[in-house]
Amino acid sequence: MAKRDIALVIHDGVQSLDVAGPLDVFSEANGFLAEGEGYRCLLLAGTTALIRASNGTPMAAHMRFADASRVFHTVLVAGGPGLPEGSEDAIMSAWLRDWGARAARYGSICTGAFALGHAGLLDGRLVTTHWQNAACLAEAFPAARVEHDRIFARDGRLVTSAGVTAGIDLALALVGEDHGEHVALACAKRLVVAAQRQGGQSQFSPFLLPRSDPETPLGKVQAYVMENLDEPFPVRRLAAIAGTSSRSLARLFVKELGVTPHEFIENIRLDHARNLLEASDLALKAIAFDCGFGSSEQMRSVFQRRLGLSPLRYRENFRTTRPGAD
Structure with a gap:
């Protein structure tokens, strides 16, 4: 089996971990594989001169796009905080169209998806990116099918990952695909990371929406719900708090906040439960009651459906206190 050439596209302002994470995975994999x-x-970049990552780290490409007129096995574009709002890099786009798309697999890490979009490589494809930038990606490239909650996504030869450390998840998945899950697991152990992370990006992102003017119907509902979260809130009750009809309130929620009243209530309960799981030692039953879930089983069901993991696993992953801590 021949070596697989991996081309990682970098640029000024690149996120250094988008580069180092996947490279370390592939490097570790080499230690478990036979020579060759x-x-x-x-x-790869537009220049081999030093560029600066978003954290100020200087780095240099091995090769310019102009000198890379060949097919690689895998091409990945690293992300950077400036890509979502930045203008297209015409030279990068041309190389990605001419050579990147010929790879056995090609894709992006984090916001590198925007570079693929500018190159016209996302149209009609299932993709993901950092949860903070997913809506922007969908707006910029409406022909793409953007998944907001995936850690990584595969659509044929196209592979894309969520934000920053998710590039490690993607690289481990590619190693597993190439050489078996035992090699990917060995790499993960060496790097002290999860071989297959549980849950999606939603476990890292807040659901709470900006507060509305407290004098408006939506503002009245938000304020009351936040202060009385353990109470039941059928739509007719929310409408009475807002002083509108149920139908009018539902339209207001969708128009102003982009969610239904039910989704709004569930989002608030979920975020409050997450905060309590992270920062307290309260029992799951007490948290479920305080947040208005009714039972710990109902809370668990919502966590599994919305975040892809249980409240207990969420606490293990994110808690900021430890039992017995002052």
Whole structure:
């Protein structure tokens, strides 16, 4: 089996972990593979002069786009905080169209998806990116099918990942695909990361929406619900609080906040439960009652459906206090 050439596209303002994370996975994999069966990684950019990552780290590409007129096994574009609002890099786009798309697989890490979009490589494809930028990606490239909650996504030869450390998840998945899950697991153990992370991006993102003017119908509802979260809130009761009809209130929620009243209530309860799981030692039953879920089983059902993991696993992953801590 021949070595697989990996081309990682970088640019000024790149997120350094989008580069180092996947490279370390492929490098670790080489240590578990026979000579000639691993990965050969190259950084590509418009120049081989020093560029600066978003955290100020200087780095340089091994090769310019102009000198990389060949097919690689895998091409990945690293993200950067400036890509979502930045203008298209015409040279990068041309190379991605001409050579990147010929790879056995190609894709992006984090906001690198925007570079693929500018190159016209996302149309009609299932993709993901950092949860904070998913809506922007969908708006910028409406022909793409953007998944907001995936850690990584595969659509044929196209592979995309969520934000920053999710590039490690994607690289581990590619190693597993190439050489078996036992090699991916060995790499994950060496890097002290999860071989397959549970849940989606939603576990890292807040659901709470901006507060409305407290004198408006929506503002009145928000204020009351936040202060009385353990109470039941059928739509007719919310409408009475707002001083509108149920139908009018439902239209207001969708128009102003982009969610239904039911989704709004569930979002608030979920975020409050997450805060309590992170920062307190309260029993799950007490948290479920305080947040208005009715029972710990109902809370567990919502966590599994919305976040892809249980409240107990969420607490293990994110808690900021420990039992017995002052």
